Amino acid sequence: MKQAIVERVEVNCYRIPTEERESDGTYRWEDTILVATHIHGAGEKGFGYSYASPAAATLIKDKLGDLLRGRNALDIAACWVLLTGALRNLGNAGIGMMAVSALDAALWDLKARLLGVPLVSLLGEARERVPVYGSGGFTSYPVDKLQRQLSGWVGQGIGRVKMKVGRDAKADPERVRAARQAIGAEAELMVDANGGYARKQALALAADFAAQGVTWFEEPVPHQDREGLRLVRDLAPEGMEISSGEYGFNLGYFLDLLRGGCVDVLQADATRCGVTGFLEAAALCGAWGLPMSSHCAPALHLHLCCAATPVRHLEYFHDHVRIERMLFDGVIEPWHGTLAPDLERPGHGLTLRVTEAERFQI
Numbered sequence: 001m002k003q004a005i006v007e008r009v010e011v012n013c014y015r016i017p018t019e020e021r022e023s024d025g026t027y028r029w030e031d032t033i034l035v036a037t038h039i040h041g042a043g044e045k046g047f048g049y050s051y052a053s054p055a056a057a058t059l060i061k062d063k064l065g066d067l068l069r070g071r072n073a074l075d076i077a078a079c080w081v082l083l084t085g086a087l088r089n090l091g092n093a094g095i096g097m098m099a100v101s102a103l104d105a106a107l108w109d110l111k112a113r114l115l116g117v118p119l120v121s122l123l124g125e126a127r128e129r130v131p132v133y134g135s136g137g138f139t140s141y142p143v144d145k146l147q148r149q150l151s152g153w154v155g156q157g158i159g160r161v162k163m164k165v166g167r168d169a170k171a172d173p174e175r176v177r178a179a180r181q182a183i184g185a186e187a188e189l190m191v192d193a194n195g196g197y198a199r200k201q202a203l204a205l206a207a208d209f210a211a212q213g214v215t216w217f218e219e220p221v222p223h224q225d226r227e228g229l230r231l232v233r234d235l236a237p238e239g240m241e242i243s244s245g246e247y248g249f250n251l252g253y254f255l256d257l258l259r260g261g262c263v264d265v266l267q268a269d270a271t272r273c274g275v276t277g278f279l280e281a282a283a284l285c286g287a288w289g290l291p292m293s294s295h296c297a298p299a300l301h302l303h304l305c306c307a308a309t310p311v312r313h314l315e316y317f318h319d320h321v322r323i324e325r326m327l328f329d330g331v332i333e334p335w336h337g338t339l340a341p342d343l344e345r346p347g348h349g350l351t352l353r354v355t356e357a358e359r360f361q362i
Contacts, residue, residue: 004042004073004114009065009103011037013057014360016323023140025166025196032319033362034327035060035098036352039106041073046110047352050271051297051320052098054362059090059099068103074114076107080276084250093249097272104274105300109347119348120341123279123307129338130305132298133190136318137163143175147182149318158316158337160188162216165205166196173208180212190216197221199228203235210237216265218243229262241265245281246295248273254281258288265312269295270304282308299324299331303341303348314339324350327357 014034021030035057036049050056067082083103087096112119134153137146150161163179165172180189191214197205202220209217217236221228223244233242245267248254254273257263266285270278278294278301285292291312294301298316305311316334324331330349332339342349 004044004110006039006041006068006071006073008040009037009060009068010040011035011057011060011065011102012357013054013362014327014357015362016326016360018319019322021140022138022319023167024138024164024192025194027194028140032323034323034357034360035102036357037102037106038352039068039073039103039110041110042114044110044113046073046106046108046113046347047350048102048104048106048109049297049300049352050098050102050105052102052271053095055095056099056102057362059096060103064099064103068107073107073110076104076111076276079107080104080274093253097249097274101271101274101277104276105270105348108275109350113347116346118341118343118346119303120306121343123303125306126309126311127306129335129340130302130311131160131313131338132158132316132334133160133162133188133313134158134318135162135192135296135315137161137179139164139167143178146175147178150179151182153316154183154187156334158334159186160190160313160337162190162192162218162315164194165191165209166193169197169201169205172205173212176209176212176214185213188216189214190218192218193220195219195222195225199225199231202228202232206232206236206240210240215239216241216243218267219246223247226256226260226262229257230260233262233264243267243293246272248277248281250277251280251284254284258284258290263290265291265293267293267295269297270300271297275304278304279308282310285310296320297324298339299328299350300348302332302339306341327353327360329353 241264268281
Protein backbone atom coordinates (compact mmCIF):
# COMPACT_ATOMS: atom_id res chain seq x y z
CA MET A 1 0.00 0.00 0.00
CA LYS A 2 1.69 3.19 -1.19
CA GLN A 3 -0.85 5.77 -0.06
CA ALA A 4 -3.90 6.12 2.13
CA ILE A 5 -5.28 9.60 1.70
CA VAL A 6 -6.93 11.23 4.71
CA GLU A 7 -10.47 11.95 3.58
CA ARG A 8 -12.15 13.18 6.73
CA VAL A 9 -11.30 14.14 10.31
CA GLU A 10 -13.96 14.04 13.03
CA VAL A 11 -13.69 15.30 16.59
CA ASN A 12 -16.07 15.12 19.52
CA CYS A 13 -15.76 16.18 23.13
CA TYR A 14 -17.26 14.47 26.18
CA ARG A 15 -17.53 15.55 29.82
CA ILE A 16 -17.70 12.52 32.13
CA PRO A 17 -18.51 13.24 35.81
CA THR A 18 -16.37 11.51 38.42
CA GLU A 19 -18.01 9.22 40.97
CA GLU A 20 -17.55 12.02 43.50
CA ARG A 21 -15.43 15.15 43.87
CA GLU A 22 -11.76 14.17 43.86
CA SER A 23 -8.46 15.85 44.72
CA ASP A 24 -4.74 15.25 44.79
CA GLY A 25 -1.98 17.32 46.39
CA THR A 26 -2.56 20.47 44.33
CA TYR A 27 -5.77 20.11 42.27
CA ARG A 28 -9.48 19.34 42.64
CA TRP A 29 -11.85 18.06 39.95
CA GLU A 30 -15.34 16.67 39.49
CA ASP A 31 -15.29 15.61 35.84
CA THR A 32 -12.92 14.51 33.09
CA ILE A 33 -12.95 15.77 29.50
CA LEU A 34 -12.38 13.24 26.72
CA VAL A 35 -11.44 14.63 23.28
CA ALA A 36 -12.02 11.87 20.72
CA THR A 37 -10.88 11.96 17.10
CA HIS A 38 -11.52 9.73 14.09
CA ILE A 39 -9.45 9.93 10.92
CA HIS A 40 -10.96 8.33 7.82
CA GLY A 41 -8.98 7.05 4.85
CA ALA A 42 -8.86 4.14 2.36
CA GLY A 43 -12.02 2.58 3.79
CA GLU A 44 -10.78 2.53 7.39
CA LYS A 45 -10.87 4.88 10.34
CA GLY A 46 -8.39 5.40 13.13
CA PHE A 47 -9.40 6.37 16.65
CA GLY A 48 -7.37 8.63 18.92
CA TYR A 49 -8.08 10.54 22.09
CA SER A 50 -6.72 12.80 24.78
CA TYR A 51 -7.87 13.79 28.26
CA ALA A 52 -7.79 17.52 27.65
CA SER A 53 -9.97 20.62 27.37
CA PRO A 54 -12.81 21.36 24.93
CA ALA A 55 -10.40 23.93 23.49
CA ALA A 56 -8.33 21.05 22.08
CA ALA A 57 -11.38 19.85 20.15
CA THR A 58 -11.96 23.37 18.86
CA LEU A 59 -8.37 23.56 17.62
CA ILE A 60 -8.76 20.26 15.76
CA LYS A 61 -12.07 21.35 14.23
CA ASP A 62 -10.97 24.84 13.22
CA LYS A 63 -7.37 24.24 12.17
CA LEU A 64 -5.52 20.96 12.59
CA GLY A 65 -8.03 18.65 10.95
CA ASP A 66 -7.95 20.69 7.74
CA LEU A 67 -4.17 20.31 7.58
CA LEU A 68 -4.42 16.52 7.46
CA ARG A 69 -7.03 16.22 4.74
CA GLY A 70 -5.47 15.03 1.50
CA ARG A 71 -2.29 13.84 3.24
CA ASN A 72 -0.96 10.31 3.17
CA ALA A 73 -1.98 8.80 6.51
CA LEU A 74 0.86 6.29 6.31
CA ASP A 75 3.45 9.07 6.46
CA ILE A 76 3.04 9.68 10.18
CA ALA A 77 6.39 11.45 10.55
CA ALA A 78 5.41 13.99 7.89
CA CYS A 79 2.01 14.51 9.54
CA TRP A 80 3.74 14.98 12.92
CA VAL A 81 6.02 17.67 11.49
CA LEU A 82 3.03 19.38 9.89
CA LEU A 83 0.88 19.33 13.03
CA THR A 84 3.56 20.39 15.49
CA GLY A 85 4.71 23.08 13.07
CA ALA A 86 1.20 24.50 13.04
CA LEU A 87 1.60 25.26 16.75
CA ARG A 88 4.49 27.67 16.20
CA ASN A 89 2.52 30.78 17.05
CA LEU A 90 0.33 29.01 19.63
CA GLY A 91 3.07 27.42 21.72
CA ASN A 92 4.45 23.90 21.54
CA ALA A 93 2.87 22.67 24.78
CA GLY A 94 -0.47 22.54 26.56
CA ILE A 95 -3.78 22.43 24.71
CA GLY A 96 -2.15 22.53 21.28
CA MET A 97 -0.09 19.41 21.94
CA MET A 98 -3.08 17.61 23.46
CA ALA A 99 -4.93 18.22 20.19
CA VAL A 100 -1.95 17.01 18.17
CA SER A 101 -1.64 13.97 20.43
CA ALA A 102 -5.24 12.88 19.81
CA LEU A 103 -4.69 13.11 16.05
CA ASP A 104 -1.31 11.37 16.25
CA ALA A 105 -2.88 8.43 18.13
CA ALA A 106 -5.60 8.19 15.48
CA LEU A 107 -2.99 8.18 12.70
CA TRP A 108 -1.02 5.35 14.31
CA ASP A 109 -4.24 3.39 14.84
CA LEU A 110 -5.32 4.00 11.23
CA LYS A 111 -1.95 2.90 9.82
CA ALA A 112 -1.97 -0.35 11.80
CA ARG A 113 -5.58 -1.04 10.80
CA LEU A 114 -4.79 -0.43 7.12
CA LEU A 115 -1.92 -2.89 7.37
CA GLY A 116 -4.11 -5.36 9.26
CA VAL A 117 -1.83 -5.67 12.28
CA PRO A 118 -2.02 -4.73 15.97
CA LEU A 119 -0.15 -1.55 16.80
CA VAL A 120 2.42 -3.37 18.93
CA SER A 121 3.38 -5.48 15.91
CA LEU A 122 3.75 -2.38 13.75
CA LEU A 123 6.02 -0.81 16.39
CA GLY A 124 7.90 -4.02 17.20
CA GLU A 125 7.11 -6.04 20.30
CA ALA A 126 9.60 -5.85 23.18
CA ARG A 127 7.45 -7.81 25.66
CA GLU A 128 4.23 -9.80 25.59
CA ARG A 129 2.87 -8.22 28.78
CA VAL A 130 3.48 -5.06 30.75
CA PRO A 131 3.21 -4.86 34.57
CA VAL A 132 0.68 -2.35 35.91
CA TYR A 133 0.22 -0.51 39.17
CA GLY A 134 -3.11 0.54 40.66
CA SER A 135 -3.29 4.32 40.88
CA GLY A 136 -5.79 6.39 42.86
CA GLY A 137 -5.92 6.85 46.60
CA PHE A 138 -7.02 10.48 46.21
CA THR A 139 -6.53 12.95 49.04
CA SER A 140 -10.31 13.46 49.05
CA TYR A 141 -10.81 9.86 50.16
CA PRO A 142 -11.37 9.12 53.84
CA VAL A 143 -8.90 6.60 55.20
CA ASP A 144 -11.30 3.66 55.05
CA LYS A 145 -11.99 4.22 51.34
CA LEU A 146 -8.28 4.67 50.65
CA GLN A 147 -7.59 1.33 52.31
CA ARG A 148 -10.40 -0.46 50.46
CA GLN A 149 -9.27 0.76 47.06
CA LEU A 150 -5.58 -0.05 47.50
CA SER A 151 -6.18 -3.42 49.15
CA GLY A 152 -8.73 -4.22 46.42
CA TRP A 153 -6.06 -3.90 43.74
CA VAL A 154 -3.66 -6.05 45.72
CA GLY A 155 -6.40 -8.63 46.13
CA GLN A 156 -6.81 -8.68 42.34
CA GLY A 157 -3.15 -9.59 41.93
CA ILE A 158 -1.80 -6.08 41.26
CA GLY A 159 1.27 -6.07 43.46
CA ARG A 160 2.02 -2.34 43.38
CA VAL A 161 -0.28 0.58 44.20
CA LYS A 162 0.01 4.37 44.30
CA MET A 163 -1.77 6.92 46.50
CA LYS A 164 -1.98 10.70 46.46
CA VAL A 165 -0.27 12.83 49.11
CA GLY A 166 0.66 16.52 49.31
CA ARG A 167 -2.62 18.06 50.41
CA ASP A 168 -1.88 17.95 54.17
CA ALA A 169 1.74 17.32 55.11
CA LYS A 170 0.84 16.72 58.75
CA ALA A 171 -1.77 14.07 57.93
CA ASP A 172 0.13 12.36 55.10
CA PRO A 173 2.42 10.13 57.20
CA GLU A 174 -0.57 8.63 59.00
CA ARG A 175 -2.41 8.07 55.71
CA VAL A 176 0.64 6.30 54.31
CA ARG A 177 0.83 4.12 57.42
CA ALA A 178 -2.85 3.25 57.01
CA ALA A 179 -2.24 2.35 53.38
CA ARG A 180 0.64 0.07 54.31
CA GLN A 181 -1.48 -1.61 56.95
CA ALA A 182 -4.19 -2.29 54.36
CA ILE A 183 -1.99 -3.73 51.60
CA GLY A 184 0.37 -5.78 53.75
CA ALA A 185 4.13 -5.92 53.84
CA GLU A 186 4.74 -7.53 50.44
CA ALA A 187 2.94 -5.11 48.10
CA GLU A 188 4.89 -2.18 46.68
CA LEU A 189 3.63 1.21 47.90
CA MET A 190 4.09 4.37 45.81
CA VAL A 191 3.13 7.99 46.56
CA ASP A 192 2.46 10.99 44.32
CA ALA A 193 2.56 14.52 45.77
CA ASN A 194 1.71 16.31 42.49
CA GLY A 195 4.23 19.00 43.43
CA GLY A 196 2.56 19.68 46.77
CA TYR A 197 5.65 19.98 48.99
CA ALA A 198 8.51 22.43 49.41
CA ARG A 199 12.04 21.02 49.08
CA LYS A 200 12.97 20.44 52.73
CA GLN A 201 9.44 19.36 53.54
CA ALA A 202 9.66 16.73 50.80
CA LEU A 203 12.97 15.45 52.15
CA ALA A 204 11.61 15.12 55.68
CA LEU A 205 8.56 13.26 54.44
CA ALA A 206 10.66 11.04 52.18
CA ALA A 207 12.36 9.67 55.31
CA ASP A 208 8.99 9.09 56.98
CA PHE A 209 7.53 7.41 53.89
CA ALA A 210 10.61 5.23 53.46
CA ALA A 211 10.03 3.84 56.95
CA GLN A 212 6.72 2.50 55.59
CA GLY A 213 8.46 0.88 52.62
CA VAL A 214 7.51 3.52 50.03
CA THR A 215 9.67 2.88 46.96
CA TRP A 216 8.40 5.60 44.59
CA PHE A 217 7.99 9.31 45.31
CA GLU A 218 6.41 11.11 42.37
CA GLU A 219 6.69 14.88 41.94
CA PRO A 220 7.73 15.58 45.53
CA VAL A 221 8.15 19.23 44.53
CA PRO A 222 6.62 21.19 41.62
CA HIS A 223 7.77 19.69 38.32
CA GLN A 224 9.14 23.07 37.16
CA ASP A 225 11.58 23.04 40.09
CA ARG A 226 14.33 21.03 38.42
CA GLU A 227 16.88 21.88 41.12
CA GLY A 228 14.42 20.75 43.78
CA LEU A 229 13.79 17.45 41.99
CA ARG A 230 17.52 16.89 41.71
CA LEU A 231 17.99 17.71 45.42
CA VAL A 232 15.31 15.25 46.53
CA ARG A 233 16.58 12.62 44.13
CA ASP A 234 20.14 12.94 45.49
CA LEU A 235 19.15 12.95 49.17
CA ALA A 236 16.14 10.60 49.27
CA PRO A 237 16.60 7.41 51.28
CA GLU A 238 18.14 4.42 49.59
CA GLY A 239 15.53 2.34 47.81
CA MET A 240 13.23 5.29 47.04
CA GLU A 241 12.99 6.41 43.42
CA ILE A 242 12.01 9.93 42.33
CA SER A 243 9.82 10.24 39.24
CA SER A 244 8.40 13.02 37.09
CA GLY A 245 7.61 13.77 33.45
CA GLU A 246 3.83 13.59 33.08
CA TYR A 247 3.70 17.25 32.02
CA GLY A 248 6.15 16.71 29.17
CA PHE A 249 4.70 17.88 25.86
CA ASN A 250 7.92 17.81 23.85
CA LEU A 251 11.39 16.30 23.80
CA GLY A 252 13.06 19.38 25.25
CA TYR A 253 11.16 18.90 28.52
CA PHE A 254 12.22 15.26 28.83
CA LEU A 255 15.78 16.11 27.85
CA ASP A 256 15.97 18.74 30.61
CA LEU A 257 14.86 16.22 33.25
CA LEU A 258 17.40 13.66 32.09
CA ARG A 259 20.30 16.07 31.65
CA GLY A 260 19.59 17.62 35.04
CA GLY A 261 19.65 14.26 36.82
CA CYS A 262 16.17 15.08 38.14
CA VAL A 263 14.58 11.62 38.07
CA ASP A 264 15.27 7.96 38.63
CA VAL A 265 12.31 7.03 36.41
CA LEU A 266 10.94 9.20 33.60
CA GLN A 267 7.19 9.37 33.02
CA ALA A 268 5.53 10.21 29.71
CA ASP A 269 1.91 10.58 28.64
CA ALA A 270 0.95 9.95 25.01
CA THR A 271 -2.21 12.05 25.44
CA ARG A 272 0.13 15.03 25.93
CA CYS A 273 3.26 14.23 23.92
CA GLY A 274 1.64 11.98 21.31
CA VAL A 275 2.40 8.38 20.46
CA THR A 276 5.28 9.71 18.39
CA GLY A 277 6.63 11.76 21.30
CA PHE A 278 6.21 8.85 23.71
CA LEU A 279 8.38 6.66 21.50
CA GLU A 280 10.96 9.43 21.18
CA ALA A 281 11.01 9.86 24.98
CA ALA A 282 11.58 6.11 25.27
CA ALA A 283 14.58 6.43 22.96
CA LEU A 284 15.98 9.16 25.23
CA CYS A 285 15.55 6.88 28.26
CA GLY A 286 17.38 4.15 26.40
CA ALA A 287 20.27 6.52 25.71
CA TRP A 288 20.40 7.61 29.37
CA GLY A 289 20.00 4.10 30.70
CA LEU A 290 16.96 5.06 32.79
CA PRO A 291 13.61 3.26 33.09
CA MET A 292 10.33 4.75 31.93
CA SER A 293 6.70 4.52 33.03
CA SER A 294 3.52 5.65 31.28
CA HIS A 295 1.18 8.19 32.87
CA CYS A 296 -2.60 7.60 32.94
CA ALA A 297 -4.71 6.60 29.86
CA PRO A 298 -3.93 2.89 30.35
CA ALA A 299 -5.80 1.62 27.29
CA LEU A 300 -3.90 3.94 24.95
CA HIS A 301 -0.52 3.11 26.46
CA LEU A 302 -0.81 -0.68 26.42
CA HIS A 303 0.65 -1.30 22.96
CA LEU A 304 3.24 1.44 23.42
CA CYS A 305 4.48 0.00 26.70
CA CYS A 306 4.83 -3.45 25.15
CA ALA A 307 6.95 -1.93 22.36
CA ALA A 308 9.19 0.54 24.25
CA THR A 309 12.14 -1.32 25.77
CA PRO A 310 12.86 1.05 28.72
CA VAL A 311 9.29 0.80 30.09
CA ARG A 312 9.01 -0.68 33.58
CA HIS A 313 5.27 -0.46 34.12
CA LEU A 314 1.98 1.19 33.15
CA GLU A 315 -0.20 3.38 35.37
CA TYR A 316 -3.64 1.81 35.85
CA PHE A 317 -5.34 5.08 36.84
CA HIS A 318 -8.75 4.74 38.49
CA ASP A 319 -10.60 7.58 36.70
CA HIS A 320 -9.40 6.63 33.22
CA VAL A 321 -9.95 2.90 33.76
CA ARG A 322 -13.54 3.75 34.64
CA ILE A 323 -14.04 5.90 31.53
CA GLU A 324 -12.36 3.48 29.15
CA ARG A 325 -14.40 0.55 30.45
CA MET A 326 -17.56 2.64 30.16
CA LEU A 327 -17.07 4.01 26.66
CA PHE A 328 -14.58 1.83 24.73
CA ASP A 329 -14.76 -1.64 23.23
CA GLY A 330 -11.52 -3.60 23.31
CA VAL A 331 -10.37 -2.63 26.82
CA ILE A 332 -8.14 -5.30 28.36
CA GLU A 333 -8.49 -6.41 31.99
CA PRO A 334 -5.41 -7.07 34.16
CA TRP A 335 -4.20 -10.62 34.65
CA HIS A 336 -1.84 -11.32 37.56
CA GLY A 337 -0.87 -7.64 37.67
CA THR A 338 -0.15 -7.34 33.94
CA LEU A 339 -1.84 -6.29 30.70
CA ALA A 340 -1.35 -7.93 27.30
CA PRO A 341 -2.59 -6.54 23.96
CA ASP A 342 -5.24 -8.47 22.05
CA LEU A 343 -3.29 -9.49 18.96
CA GLU A 344 -6.50 -10.46 17.16
CA ARG A 345 -7.59 -6.81 16.97
CA PRO A 346 -5.85 -4.44 14.52
CA GLY A 347 -4.54 -1.05 15.60
CA HIS A 348 -4.64 -0.33 19.30
CA GLY A 349 -7.79 -2.45 19.44
CA LEU A 350 -10.07 0.28 20.83
CA THR A 351 -13.34 1.59 19.42
CA LEU A 352 -15.53 4.31 20.88
CA ARG A 353 -19.11 3.33 21.74
CA VAL A 354 -20.53 6.45 20.13
CA THR A 355 -24.14 5.88 21.22
CA GLU A 356 -23.15 5.42 24.87
CA ALA A 357 -20.83 8.42 24.73
CA GLU A 358 -23.50 10.75 23.35
CA ARG A 359 -25.05 11.39 26.76
CA PHE A 360 -21.77 13.01 27.83
CA GLN A 361 -21.22 15.02 24.66
CA ILE A 362 -20.42 18.69 25.00
